Amino acid sequence: VVIGWNTTIADTDFHPIDPAERIADAIACSPMGKGRPRPVVARKRVVIEDDVWIGPNAVILKGVRIGAGSVIEAGALVTRDIPAGSRVVGNPAQVVGEVT
Amino acid sequence: MNAPRTLSWDWYPGVIPENVRLDDDVYVETTFSFSLFRSEHPDAVHLGQGASTYLGAMFDVGPRGRITVGRCALIHGARMVCDELIEIGDYALISWNVVLMDTYRLSFDRQKRREALRQLPQGARHWVESQVEPRPVRIGRNTWIGFDSCILPGVTVGEGSIVGARSVVDRDVPPHTIVAGNPARIIRAIEPSDSERRA
Numbered sequence: 001v002v003i004g005w006n007t008t009i010a011d012t013d014f015h016p017i018d019p020a021e022r023i024a025d026a027i028a029c030s031p032m033g034k035g036r037p038r039p040v041v042a043r044k045r046v047v048i049e050d051d052v053w054i055g056p057n058a059v060i061l062k063g064v065r066i067g068a069g070s071v072i073e074a075g076a077l078v079t080r081d082i083p084a085g086s087r088v089v090g091n092p093a094q095v096v097g098e099v100t
Numbered sequence: 101m102n103a104p105r106t107l108s109w110d111w112y113p114g115v116i117p118e119n120v121r122l123d124d125d126v127y128v129e130t131t132f133s134f135s136l137f138r139s140e141h142p143d144a145v146h147l148g149q150g151a152s153t154y155l156g157a158m159f160d161v162g163p164r165g166r167i168t169v170g171r172c173a174l175i176h177g178a179r180m181v182c183d184e185l186i187e188i189g190d191y192a193l194i195s196w197n198v199v200l201m202d203t204y205r206l207s208f209d210r211q212k213r214r215e216a217l218r219q220l221p222q223g224a225r226h227w228v229e230s231q232v233e234p235r236p237v238r239i240g241r242n243t244w245i246g247f248d249s250c251i252l253p254g255v256t257v258g259e260g261s262i263v264g265a266r267s268v269v270d271r272d273v274p275p276h277t278i279v280a281g282n283p284a285r286i287i288r289a290i291e292p293s294d295s296e297r298r299a
Contacts, residue, residue, distance in 0.1 A: 019260035026191035
């Protein structure tokens, strides 16, 4: 696997989607929230299979599996699973071809 | 307001400007965040109770600019380019490398841009004079702006909405909506049932 610089790989949402829970999280994260527990935040594993090549500045979001040998081009933002051997471009990332 | 305008934990030898108002329980990680600040507005920046700004936050505020930050809002690292008004609501979560701008500062007319470059004094750090009218940016209460996103001049993000990572938002976002992409598009509305969908 090769991963370029400034790439972000996240297996978490960081904060809750639900607005009311997000308020609770904002308070817990604030200087006023000392010791207050944070709400549960969605996480899902990220799998990057063998021989994948991720370009610089790409983003791989939670729950994504990138199939073996795929190429994620620079700056792509990957939100969904990528089949093996794909060439992937854009925000949101799309499969534009196969790696030959 | 007579509190010392330096931060005991600061690595940067700066001060919090006099026209920056901090409520109780505000955390400012470093005064480096004010190294581009040059507003002469009497109430140029107001951080509400429990608000916090971390390392990457930059208050790039022009002479007439004003920024208000709501209660418990968390600015993890946003560059705020402001010549008029940027409002950030209560409980807003602003992620790293976000850009909030109420002005492009330079004109779309290339001759005018040349003039600005010519007028820039040697070694100056800022454009002398903004060439365009700013358009206020409003980030609603309980919003969440994902990392690396850019909010362009004139945009209002409605209450409770989410801007996905790396989005470029060029138009208003309705309340309780998820947008993402470049340019940002509506992905879906946030339903109350999202409470049950977590984890």
